[in-house]
Amino acid sequence: MESHNLDKLRHSCAHLFAAAIKTLYPEAKLAIGPSISDGFYYDVDYGDISLSEADFPRIEQKMHEIVKKWTGFDKREVSYEDAKAFYQNNPYKLELIEEFNKNGEKITFFKSGDFEDLCQGNHAENPKENLKHFKLLSVAGAYWRGSEKNKMLTRVYGTVFPSKLELEDHLKRLEEAKKRDHRKLGRDLDLFAFSDLVGKGLPLWTSKGTTIKRVLERFIVDEELSREYEHVSTPPIAKVDLYRTSGHYPYYKETMYPPMKVDDEELILRPMTCPHHFALFKTRPRSYHEMPVRFAEISPQFRYEKSGELTGLIRVRTFLLTDAHIITPKEQAKKEILGVLDLIDYVNKALGLKAGVDYRYRLSLGDRKEDKKYYKDDAMWDYSENILREVLKNQKVPYFEAENEAAFYGPKIDVQMKNVNGKEDTAFTIQYDFVMPKRFELRFINKEGQEEEPVVIHRASLGAFERTIAFLIEHYGGSLPLWLSPVQVSILPISDKFQDYAGNIKSEMLKKGIRCEVNSQSKTLGAKIRETTLQKIPYMVIIGEKEQKDNVISVRTREGKDLGQITVAEFINKLKSQIENFS
């Protein structure tokens, strides 16, 4: 079915849901019920009743009953007064009616069976026949009109398809996605864990998870050094004054951990690295000869995210960011941004991620009307937003623009990635900052011997390890590429007799930097292969009498491919070249 028609079906299903609700809960006040990308939802104020998923079967049954009488959606135009009278007890619909009226839009009602709803149209034909294959999925709270200040309504999500088969397919896909969830794989593959005692949003990395972090860290640090970044180290704690100077304090007070009083000082766990790098920059005068200065750091940071915002490794309260600040003369900023984009492109290729498929670029813009949220300097906003736009256009990469997504100090280019649940988050970012240099009085001496104010490019090349690893786990369904796999090779001796030979092969590989282990359990080969495959270890080395006699090994991949017998040296060479190619 065309997506246009699917939209109509979804929206019609929202009507049907509302009709069932009004039958079962006459006191409920309907708010809005749009179609969304995978189905529909309806926000309803149920008063004192609290709806839960346990009520779904009853509601679904009622929906099936009602739709039998629905032959179509009959439109009628209603006057402002009549509409208000019809919805006199429903503040949500009244608010919408007021708005339509103010904007000079016609007020229309659509009736199907006995149920009539304020609506602008777009419905399926012959609901009786076409509106059969639906399912209610979840209950959630949602603020009226999306504002935290408004009342929270109860939102029910549901989905609908033209055929039973398509509905089942969709539900199956949702199930499959759950299997790739990094939280499940993180436990099954022994990568990370959480502890009630340690606290929420504070991940504990196992040795395997730590290996992934270390490999990524070495990769990015080496790459950045080759691109003329200076890797520095600054403390993860600092005086609150530092953040007052930077201007972060008033903007982000809510997401910072509260200050610790020590003697006469107030210290804070850092929620970002920028002011530390600026302070380092200012420890001595800087000449244009050494510009741009590119300070990079693998930086631990701490943010007090609201409890409901935490999600596995994707949103945590402490994380390790591949941070950097490029302090550059304004006229070189564009070139530097291009350099960062090139680095990010390189990183994504190494990680095996494709633009447009696995991630997309977002140009995150400010809002000239939001003076509280964004630093007021319209000319600078225009200028910097244009630079970022030009850069993206030059790179010929697809991107989209998003209003009201900038940092308070300037616009950004964000690399957005989706998790298994379809939720998109920023993985990597490049930010243009024209505010901090002023606040920190950053200066360098230019060719003319004059003090000049630079601009700052904030960037995260590989993002936060936590979030990036979460995306990678889900992207690969746990089967990480060889170079990132915590255990690259598992040696499976066919019986205890070959333990010594297995041990020798292991030390030989460890010496060459291959991460391997011996599976010395007293189990059949079949059982060991199964276990190793489930642990998603890329290669299995199987050794028995034949191998020992000929001084070779047999190799099998986690995909089940038999690579036959080769020498250990050959195998190591093969692994090495594969690792070098990030595959």
Next chain:
RNA sequence: GCCCUGAUAGUUUAGUGGUAAAACAAACCCUUGGUAAGGGUUAGACUGUGAGUUCGAUUCUCACUCAGGGCUCCA
């Protein structure tokens, strides 16, 4: 933070107003095997924490903690 749901062994789940059952994982024993599960034995849970109701609570009630789905937020 707000709305909804949930928490039983390492994991996945069962169950009951009278202190809990299973599978997989683990340990040990037998087996020494050839490309996705060999067999047996044992151990492992004060049923998330604290309080209340009750003769008695894992079960009912409340609070807290943590987790999940949303909303808001996301430097």
